[in-house]
Amino acid sequence: MRSNFTPFEAASRGEIRALQEQKLLGLLRKVSGNPFYRRKYEECGINPERVRSLEDLRMLPFTYKRDFQKDQTENPPFGTNLSEPLENYVRYHQTTGTTGLPLKWMDTRESWEWRGKCAAMSLWASGVRPSDVVFFPFAFGPHVAFWGLFEGTFQIGALAIAGGGWNTVQRLRSLIENQATVVCCTPTYALRMAEAAADNNIDLSKSSVRLLIHAGEPGGLVPSIQKKISEAWGATPYDYPGLTEVGAYALHCEHQRTAIHVNETEFILEVIDPTTGEPLEDGNMGEMVLTNLGRTSSPGIRFRTHDLVRVSTAQCGCGRTFRLLEGGVLGRSDDMIIIRGMNLFPSDLGNVVESCLLIGEEYQIIAYTKDGMGEVKVCVEPGKGRDPAQLCKRLERALRERFEIRIPVEAVPLNTLPRSDYKSKRFVDKRTAS
Numbered sequence: 001m002r003s004n005f006t007p008f009e010a011a012s013r014g015e016i017r018a019l020q021e022q023k024l025l026g027l028l029r030k031v032s033g034n035p036f037y038r039r040k041y042e043e044c045g046i047n048p049e050r051v052r053s054l055e056d057l058r059m060l061p062f063t064y065k066r067d068f069q070k071d072q073t074e075n076p077p078f079g080t081n082l083s084e085p086l087e088n089y090v091r092y093h094q095t096t097g098t099t100g101l102p103l104k105w106m107d108t109r110e111s112w113e114w115r116g117k118c119a120a121m122s123l124w125a126s127g128v129r130p131s132d133v134v135f136f137p138f139a140f141g142p143h144v145a146f147w148g149l150f151e152g153t154f155q156i157g158a159l160a161i162a163g164g165g166w167n168t169v170q171r172l173r174s175l176i177e178n179q180a181t182v183v184c185c186t187p188t189y190a191l192r193m194a195e196a197a198a199d200n201n202i203d204l205s206k207s208s209v210r211l212l213i214h215a216g217e218p219g220g221l222v223p224s225i226q227k228k229i230s231e232a233w234g235a236t237p238y239d240y241p242g243l244t245e246v247g248a249y250a251l252h253c254e255h256q257r258t259a260i261h262v263n264e265t266e267f268i269l270e271v272i273d274p275t276t277g278e279p280l281e282d283g284n285m286g287e288m289v290l291t292n293l294g295r296t297s298s299p300g301i302r303f304r305t306h307d308l309v310r311v312s313t314a315q316c317g318c319g320r321t322f323r324l325l326e327g328g329v330l331g332r333s334d335d336m337i338i339i340r341g342m343n344l345f346p347s348d349l350g351n352v353v354e355s356c357l358l359i360g361e362e363y364q365i366i367a368y369t370k371d372g373m374g375e376v377k378v379c380v381e382p383g384k385g386r387d388p389a390q391l392c393k394r395l396e397r398a399l400r401e402r403f404e405i406r407i408p409v410e411a412v413p414l415n416t417l418p419r420s421d422y423k424s425k426r427f428v429d430k431r432t433a434s
């Protein structure tokens with residue numbers, strides 16, 4: 001049986017670059033007929049035909065979520081990021097709008113098949129095969145994530161069961177009765193299903209489920225959440241990372257637990273300094289910028305994700321040559337703290353603090369404004385038997401060694417800070433807009 005869904009997944013870096021370049025030039029030819037990008041490039045005085053190589057891509061301006069939102073507000077109902085006549089579009093989706101106006105996204109038959117291909121590559125990498133029975137405990141509405149996986153399941157040739165319109169117990173009974181081997185849902189819902197199973201004397205570990213594919217939330221790559229899910233289900237959880245604006249850009253292969261491969265035959269990845277926009281070498285944490293290559297009818301070109309990632313060029317045991325993102329998305333560039341001229345990320349601070357703490361010791365990073373300037377401090381809960389003053393001193397020293405600035409650390413009594421599985425929840429932003 002093939003280990004890859006598409007032949008290029010184990011190609012040399014040179015072959016991958018050549019393929020990316022060829023697809024990029026085709027994409028840019030097509031967007032000459034796309035009003036959104038035509039206007040954008042005209043405003044910057046840039047002719048996209050001058051882009052002749054991957055390096056030249058940097059000549060083009062970045063695209064932000066707010067650009068799409070503004071375009072859709074000014075050009076209702078669908079905006080102008082449409083490279084083809086409206087009659088060619090066959091699918092409509094929209095975002096939840098948790099960070100502003102919901103974004104609408106339209107697909108042609110061709111771009112929908114491309115979304116399915118990306119999902120199929122991702123499912124295949126996580127071990128889904130044509131013999132699998134894939135259960136979707138999801139009410140199919142306007143959000144795209146599970147629709148993409150549903151199409152990907154079809155392209156692999158596995159059996160898909162749509163479990164919308166049922167309550168949790170009905171879904172559990174159906175997935176057991178029909179011997180589902182894969183379940184696609186959010187990590188939160190996987191745990192809720194496990195609770196409902198326990199409450200109704202349903203033994204999930206005796207089900208045929210061997211894999212869970214998680215979308216919609218970041219928990220699929222968080223070790224503590226993975227542990228809870230695999231213990232409850234007796235199955236392995238995988239992540240399916242994606243963004244409505246660009247699509248499902250990564251593969252979580254069977255050889256990695258917390259790292260994901262960027263799907264580099266379908267996307268161009270750039271990692272930039274979020275302040276200057278300058279490219280960063282692999283190994284440095286920076287903001288992920290993505291260009292999708294197969295959705296030419298409504299593309300995302302140099303899309304600023306605001307997600308912070310770190311690229312590793314380590315070889316993966318699966319044989320794929322696509323670069324890895326260690327730990328997936330490490331934080332948000334919007335959380336960046338500028339303190340005394342230095343850019344700090346809460347996740348970086350968190351890594352230093354965590355390296356000095358024992359199990360059960362909690363912390364919180366608080367950013368605030370003082371006299372119009374950015375400041376940051378760390379609150380920590382020392383465990384039983386720890387000298388609070390000594391721990392604070394040790395943390396301050398470790399932070400100064402790493403960041404070369406003084407960051408105050410305060411001890412607070414045990415069990416006063418909120419507990420969370422997410423690193424992001426340990427960051428409190430009290431800064432006022434200047």
Ligand SMILES: [Zn+2]
Nearest residue numbers: 253255316318
């Ligand atoms: Zn791999």
